[in-house]
Amino acid sequence: MKIEAITIKDNEKYLRQVSSKVNFDDKNLQNDINVLAEYCKENEVMAMAAVQLRIPKRLVYIKNTNLDIINKLQKNEATENEENYNEARVLINPVIIERIGLTDYWEACASCLNFVGHVKRPYKILVEYFDIDGNRHRDYFEGFESTVLSHEMDHLDGILHMDIADEVLEMPVEQRKLFRQSHPYNIVTKTGKYENLLQNDFEKKLAK
Template identity: 50%
Template sequence: MNKVIQKTIKHDEAYLRQISKPVLFEDPNLAGDINLLRQFCKDSNNCLALAAVQVGVPKRIIYLKNTTLALYDKDKSYNEAKILINPKIISRKGAAKFWEACVSCLDYTGLVCRPYQMKIEYYDQRGNKHLKTLTGFESTVVAHEIDHLDGVLHIDIAEEILRMDKEERKIFRKDHPYVVISKTCDYKEPTPRIYKV
């Protein structure tokens, strides 16, 4: 099995800003790449989902571990083991805000506006195509990871950025929870700007 090499903005910012390549299903490394993501997410209690580029695999693969708002419930295992290969956003609407964090962005927490609802297309490990409509926090999590595949970090589109560790963020989010602004408005995508740490 390949070794997990976590990429962070401290040493690997340029690497994280690359655009990930589409997956070819005949790729002999695909199963190993997916196992790498699975292992990292299983071992990390900090991680809701992961784009492959975050562990040194610049391919369009996302691993979803937890897409619920029960972020800190230690009594539950949220390993959904859902793999999205070559995900593509078909449509977006509505707006919601959340103070997002990221294992690649260390202690930088940003207030980000995401679509409340997204329709996406993706492939599973067997190469079967799926269409799925995501709403609420699930839409936020998947939008964050798709941005990673396009070299965009949440700090690039955040309205405000604060530095806090996991415990500080846990307390902060109690008073600053996920907020739905509109379920039906036209989503206006923020213009990414390179945030210099």
């Protein structure tokens, strides 16, 4: 059976729920991860949060945060190997401990139809999470990884990229691919507290 992502058109309310913490006694956990893995294998996505696939648990699957490959995919120039590229990273109950720096990118989402949003994300995040064996990790996710993971972690709290975007456009996938070539991932700064940088940015806009 083909797995379909829930969209804002199907059931926005479902996507707005706060996902529950994963319990390691949960007998469905491996199956849930398989569903995520299967969907990501079959679709050109960077990552998915479980809630998008009708699994409202704090579970994120990361497929592709490799900007070189993503850029080739935007240009339809990826080789078969690159098309199948899969980091296959699973993060359970992830929590962001620290946000550093500022970037922006025109994000899209498997649940948000053709809406593309310009979103400011931290350049680097410190994340605490568990792997499938229940081991606790504390790792930095840097650069484009931080953008992708921040987007997915928002899903766990029912937040969509369109909610926090400063601009939203509607465009079909092929147009988005072209658009991203002229509007690539942008690093504003790699240092400083993200929350302060965002506040300064907001105040600058108000002063204009």
